[in-house]
Amino acid sequence: MNLKSILAAGALALGTAGFAAADGHEPTKVGFIYVGPIGDLGWTYEHHQGLLAVEEAYGDKVETMYQETVPEGADAERAITQMALQGADLIFTTSFGYMDPTINVAAKFPDVKFEHATGYKRADNVSTYSARFYEGRAVIGHIAGKMTKTNKIGYIASFPIPEVVRGINSAYIHAKKANPDVEFSVVWVYTWFDPGKEGDAAQALIDQGADVIMQHTDSTAPQAVAKEAGIYSFGQASDMAAFAPAPRISSIIDDWAPYYVARVGAVMDGTWESTDTWDGIGPGMVEIGEISDVVPAEVKAEALALKAALADGSYHAFTGPINKQDGSVWLAEGETAADFGDDGLAGMNFYVEGLTGDVPN
Structure with missing residues (x-):
């Protein structure tokens, strides 16, 4: 199935491909789980702009993937699990209803970093972030x-x-x-x-x-x-x-791009840790x-x-x-x-x- 077909089916979409970065290292794999379509011109659209900013910032040092229109609940847990099994190093789950699914999957994949938007449950490998x-x-x-x-x-x-x-x-x-x-x-x-x-x-x-x-x-x-x-x-x-x-x-x-770029960078340089971020107009989020x-x-x-x-x-x-x-x-x-x-x-x-x-x- 080609990329266009995958997108049409609402399945997993790959962003920056490539099997190794120019420096010979494996790219950092970053996934995004979206509650709506990337063309909604609203919430999911802005999160996807963040994904594109990550690609622009890091080029072939990252490989991105995303799945759009994922219902909150059991479907989300399956989608997050699939992304982790596909080798994601960092997964952003971008809706409140993904909170428990994110925590559940994170417990099974302790070596994967997770970031959950707008929730409040954290773990050693789960951060939370939201905007004011x-x-x-x-x-x-x-x-x-x-x-x-x-x-x-x-x-x-x-x-x-x-x-x-x-x-x-x-x-x-x-x-x-x-x-x-x-x-x-x-x-x-x-x-x-x-x-x-x-x-x-x-x-x-x-x-x-x-x-x-x-x-x-x-x-x-x-x-x-x-x-x-x-x-x-x-x-x-x-x-x-x-x-x-x-x-x-x-x-x-909602401007998520600087946050996403920074958090991916933290995974790449080994400084990522579980945090809670809640920024507003001042920081530009x-x-x-x-x-x-x-x-x-x-x-x-x-x-x-x-x-x-x-x-x-x-x-x-x-x-x-x-x-x-x-x-x-x-x-x-x-x-x-x-x-x-x-x-x-x-x-x-x-x-x-x-x-x-x-x-x-």
């Missing part, structure tokens, strides 16, 4: 609050895990600061990538009066629906610039896409000032006073989530005061 997406959602939340005319913002959410709940809360807090009359409606679609479900969710929110759509899912379907309705939306995980300047008026971008000229100049300036404050640490996206949805105090005046070692963020399972509906179990 909530910082980016604070910035686009501010823009959304300023841009809505109906004061209704729709939010398409994937799964009720802390990462997603943090993003909803951060976007809402900053939209509310920008516009005290704003209301959020959240639709849970229980998928990372399903253009049909995402498009239907966007339409349902628009039917409820939302004139700005935000999302924590990976396809461009919400952008297409927003364009048809003549309302605004934001790119998710990548720039989604094909929909600029409207409906896409800015975006949150989270970026804000170009803010369209559809956004008024003063709003753009405010958003960029917020981005700068988050980047240099002079402001934290979760700064009190903030109450939980039931009115109980989460952060008192002047307190930030960082004051508690991020513990409250890592396990966030509640909405902040003002949001309606429940966080699903």
Whole structure:
């Protein structure tokens, strides 16, 4: 079966081939497990840009492989195992639901290094890494609050895990600061990538009066629906610039490339060790896409000032006073989530005061 056929079948794809590097050493084999297709223009697309950056950085010193559209659960464990059996030295598993499968496979392959995105379980040969997406959602939340005319913002959410709940809360807090009359409606679609479900969710929110759509899912379907309705939306995980300047008026971008290049380098030079990385706007793991000229100049300036404050640490996206949805105090005046070692963020399972509906179990 040729490479084109393998890709079409959604099976294992090989990147940089070659049996030995120019210096005669065997190349370091690096694998990636993706939850969506590399053409989603969102989450998986950006992880794949990281793979390409690894190839560019190391040339024939690395051999890359990947498998796309791997369901979370038992299928993931089989895919990770297959990659380890094929001789991978380092495997990146790039979705929260791969956490237990990664840990299970790592126990069987102690000489293979594993890196799991957005999870919290580690082992001697398993690192974890994630981005502070909530910082980016604070910035686009501010823009959304300023841009809505109906004061209704729709939010398409994937799964009720802390990462997603943090993003909803951060976007809402900053939209509310920008516009005290704003209301959020959240639709849970229980998928990372399903253009049909995402498009239907966007339409349902628009039917409820939302004139700005935000999302924590990976396809461009919400952008297409927003364009048809003549309302605004934001790119998710990548720039989604094909929909600029409207409906896409800015975006949150995940830049994994520097991390992947560094971690592959650590395996190659023997310095790799199990670590936990959680970076945001400051280190560049989270970026804000170009803010369209559809956004008024003063709003753009405010958003960029917020981005700068988050980047240099002079402001934290979760700064009190903030109450939980039931009115109980989460952060008192002047307190930030960082004051508690991020513990409250890592396990966030509640909405902040003002949001309606429940966080699903």
